[in-house]
Amino acid sequence: RIKASGLKLRFCTNETQATREQFVRKLQGFGFDISVDEVTAPAPAACRVLRERGLRPHLLVHDDLIPEFAGIDTTNPNCVVLGDAADNFTYANLNEAFRVLIGLENPVLISLGRGRYYKETDGLKLDVGAYMKALEYACDVQAEVVGKPAKRFFESALAELGVQPQEAVMVGDDIENDVGGAQRCGMRAVQVRTGKYR
């Protein structure tokens, strides 16, 4: 209905357990008319940062997200990229990411979001933000967050739409990541009471 009205539309997701392709297929399955180039997501945002700054990441992310980093040089890493790795958040993998980070002369930690937790059918799960805090503390660094609620993330979405913040409305179920992030960017925001709202 938004599309039919002629309004420009962009899906801003913090999904980091799947590629945009998988994310879009899932939404198409729910009946949404959506394509990959309408999606703004943390992994491609991180890839832009990596390319701009010549960073070679050690990836601690979900297996299904790996294809988003195709073409990124991961040899001899000089930073750590952290996503919601789920089952890949093993003791061994966390220690490995920690060792890479603490071994760097100038430790750079890029986190694909700062969520505290989320709900799945089998219960609440720790989100990437909790693991980000663990590595921040252990290495005494501050992570750079890409994805919501980072200002830069919303600015990318606006740039892709070719509109100004005051011309856009953000709609979301997360008061901090969706509504707060968009408002700090100069956008209006609408809190919906569905999804994870409680």
Add this chain to the structure above:
Amino acid sequence: RIKASGLKLRFCTNETQATREQFVRKLQGFGFDISVDEVTAPAPAACRVLRERGLRPHLLVHDDLIPEFAGIDTTNPNCVVLGDAADNFTYANLNEAFRVLIGLENPVLISLGRGRYYKETDGLKLDVGAYMKALEYACDVQAEVVGKPAKRFFESALAELGVQPQEAVMVGDDIENDVGGAQRCGMRAVQVRTGKYR
């Protein structure tokens, strides 16, 4: 030599991967004249707190530490006790501890130390403090730290010796946990340049 001089002696350790019995056996193996009742350690300190406040812990600790909590009621937990669980820091176990904590009306997180990392023969490992930060962030709580450098921990050791802070000297290799903690307690402290000093 300290014992022969008539000075009172107490071993203050943040060891939470083993019982005091195992810890003492290890030191005896190195030739130290030491017995269990000369050791102040985080797990018994935590047990005192649990008993005083009627807390029933969900334990996320090393398997070898479990015997220290014998006699503590762990049914229907109303707090989480976190130690250096090492291989027990699995994704599933962290989520479980998180769910217990976030499900409490008044979430209490007790951490057996706040170390960032430590070194083992196969490399650096994340210490309990990193996982403490993850749970603190996810549940928006502040952990209560028992063990060094908590003031109360040193006070327990002093009480067990029956001496005042100004009568005691702390000797240790950790500038923060050993020296800083003792000094904040009114003790003198000596930094040795062995062990983990670098």
